[in-house]
Amino acid sequence: MSLFPNRRTIFLLISLCVFSFYRCESIQTLLESKQTKETETSFPQIQGSLEKRDRYELIGREFMIATDHPLASQAGVEVWKQGGNVVDVFSAASFAISVLRPQSTGLFGGGFAIVYLPKKGKWAYDFRERSPKKGTATYFLNPDGTPNTGKILKGAFSVGVPGNVQGILKIQKQHGKLNLADVMAPAMRYAKNGFAVYADLANVVTKVWPEMNPEMQKVFGIDDRPIREGELLIQEDLFQTLQRIVENEEKEWIDGETTKRVSLYYQNFDEFICPEDWKEYQVKQMDPLVSNVWGYQLMTMPPPSSGVHLVTMMQLYNEMAKRKTFPKGKVGEVIQITEAMRVAYRDRAELGGDPKFSEVPVSKLISQSYINDEVSEIEKKVVSGNWKPIPKSVEPKDSYNTTHISVMDKEGNAVSSTQSINGIFGAVQMVPGTGLVLNNTMDDFSIAPGVPNLYGLVGSNANAIAPGKTPLSSMSPTILLETNGATKLVIGAPGGSQIPTSIFNTLYHYLVQKRNLYESVSFPRIHHQYLPDTLFLDPELKGTFPETELPFYQVQYSRHRAKVFVVSKEGDKLIGVSDPKGEGVPLGF
Ligand code: DON
Secondary structure (H helix, E strand, C coil): CCHHHHHHHHHHHHHHHHHHHCCCCCHHHHHHCCCCCHHHCCCCCCCCCCCCHHHHEEEECCEEEECCCHHHHHHHHHHHHCCCCHHHHHHHHHHHHHHHCCCCCCCCCEEEEEEEECCCEEEEEEECCECCCCCCHHHHECCCCCECHHHHHCCHHHCCECCHHHHHHHHHHHHCCCCHHHHHHHHHHHHHHCEECCHHHHHHHHHHHHHCCHHHHHHCEECCEECCCCCEECCHHHHHHHHHHHHHHHHHHHHCHHHHHHHHHHCCCCCCCCHHHHHHCCCEEECCEEEEECCEEEEECCCCCCHHHHHHHHHHHHHHHHCCCCCCHHHHHHHHHHHHHHHHHHHHHHHCCCCCCCCCCHHHHCCHHHHHHHHHHHHHHHHHCCCCCCCCCCCCCCCCCCEEEEEEECCCCEEEEEEECCCCCCCCCEECCCCEECCCHHHHCCCCCCCCCCCCCCCCHHHCCCCCCCCCCCCCCEEEECCCCCEEEEEECCCHHHHHHHHHHHHHHHHHCCCCHHHHHHCCCEECCCCCCCEEECHHHCCCCCHHHCCCCCEEECCCCCCCEEEEEECCEEEEEECCCCCCCEEEC
16 A cells, blocks of 8 residues: 555644644734744754854844854944944945855845835845846757756856946945945955955865866965965955945946956957946836735835745745644644745746846735635645645755845844855856956846756746846845834845745744744744755754654755844844854844
C-alpha cells in the first residue's frame, strides 16, 4: 500500500482534532493578545543567536540606523551629528556601504527606497538597473534558440544600466539638509584610507578570484593573491570616482569621465552599454503601495518590487487565521504560512514585471475578494488532502549579497532602502580606472518562460528582457505605520528570492506571536517560493514538525539566506536590530 492514504488519514485526523479543540482566532485577536501563544513557546532559537544579542540589538531614543557594516552605520551617526536628517543618514550610509560591501552593492548597482517624512509626505523611488538598449530576449539566445544562461549570469553582458548614484543623488537633493560633500565624506574616507577586510569579504574574494578580470584582481588582491581577513582594503580608483561625483554630481553619471571610461570598456563588448543608455536613465518616483494589514498600514515598494506579493502573503495568512477550517497549533501555522507564500510567489512568477511594459494587477492581488477566493482554493486542497508537491525542482544557488539600510528618528521620519549589484560581486568584472564592480542584474529578467534564475525563480513574459525595461525584483523595502500615521517600524533585507519571506517571518513573530524584535529577526524561518515546490525550514526546526505531520511538503532543512535590518518604535524607544547572520550593527542614541 502506498504511503499516501496513511498521510491523508493522519492529516484529516489532525484537522478534525484541531477543528474540535481550538477556537478560531482572528489575526486581530492575536494582535491584541498580550501573551505569547503556548503552542509557540517550544520553538527553538538559531544556535548562538541569543548570546549575540548585545552586538546586534541597540536601544536609543533620538535616532537609529541598522545596516550590514558597523562603519556604514557609523557614517549615518556622523552626518546625524552634523545636523543631518534621516535622508542625509541614508545617503551617507548608502555611499559608505557601496565601499564597504563591494560584494553586495556599489555605485554600479541599483535599488529601491521608501521615504516617509510624516510632516512632508511619503515617496517610493525606483533607481534599479534598466536593460540597456541592446538588451533584448534574442540577445541572450544561443544560435540554436536555447537560452544562454551563462551570458546573462556573469560578465559584461549580464549588466544593467545602474541607478544607485542617480537615485541617491535625487533623494538627497529633494529631502536632505546637508551638502553632497558632507554626506559622501565617510565613504570617501573608507575608500581612500581603507578598512580592515572582514571574514565574509575575504571568503568571497577567494571564492570568485579566478573569475575576476585583472583590474579587479589588482584592487582585491595583494601580491597577486586574494586579500585576506584583517588586511587593509584601499580603493583608490573608487575614491577618485566618488570625488568626481561630488564635483560634477549627476552629470558625472550622464556624460562624465566615469561614463566615458565605461564606454571604453564596452568597446570590447559589443557596446552593450552605450552613451545613450546613461542619458536615458531616469529615476522613477511614485507613491508607495499602502495597504492595511495585521492592524497596521504597510507602506511598501510597488512593482517591479515584490512588495505587493508580501502584502498578498500577509492578507492570505490573515484570512486563513480567521477561518475555522484550517488546522491550528504549530503544524497548522506552518501549513497556513506555507500556503500563503506559495500563492504569493505563484503570482510573482506569473504576473511580476515592469508595470511600464505589462500590467501587474496590484489592486486585485491585495483585494479581499481575491484573498477570499484564493483561501477557498487552499482550503479545498488542504481539507481534501489530495495534493502532492511538484516533484521536479531546481534548488536556488547559494548567494549572499545585496544590502539594506533602515533608518528612523524620534519624530518617525524614516527611510527603508535595499540596494544591490545582484549576485556575489555582480558580474565579477571591474571597469578599469573607476573602481566600479559591474552588477549582473540582467539575470533578474526571465531569460525564457520557466527557466529559473540564480535564485531558482521562474518568470513569465511579463519579466522578459526588453530595452529600457526594469527587471522584476524581490527587494521589498517596507515601512509600517500605526493606524494614526505614526511610524512603527522600518524593515527590509537582502536575500534574493527569500527577501519577502524574511520580512513576513519577522513581522509574523513580532506582531502576531508578540516576540521581541531581536528574537523575531533571529527566529528560525520558513520559506516557500512556489517553485521549487519545496518547503525550506531553518535547520533548528528539524524535529519541531515531524515530517509525518507535514505530509504534503517536500521539506528541505537549509539556512534562510536573507538578513533583516529593522528599526522599530516602542513607546519613546527606538530599537534597532541588524541580523545576527551578518556583519553589521545598529547604531544610534
Ligand atoms: O532584485 C533582486 O531580486 C535581486 N537582485 C536581489 C539579490 C539579493 O538579494 C541577493 N542576496 N542574497
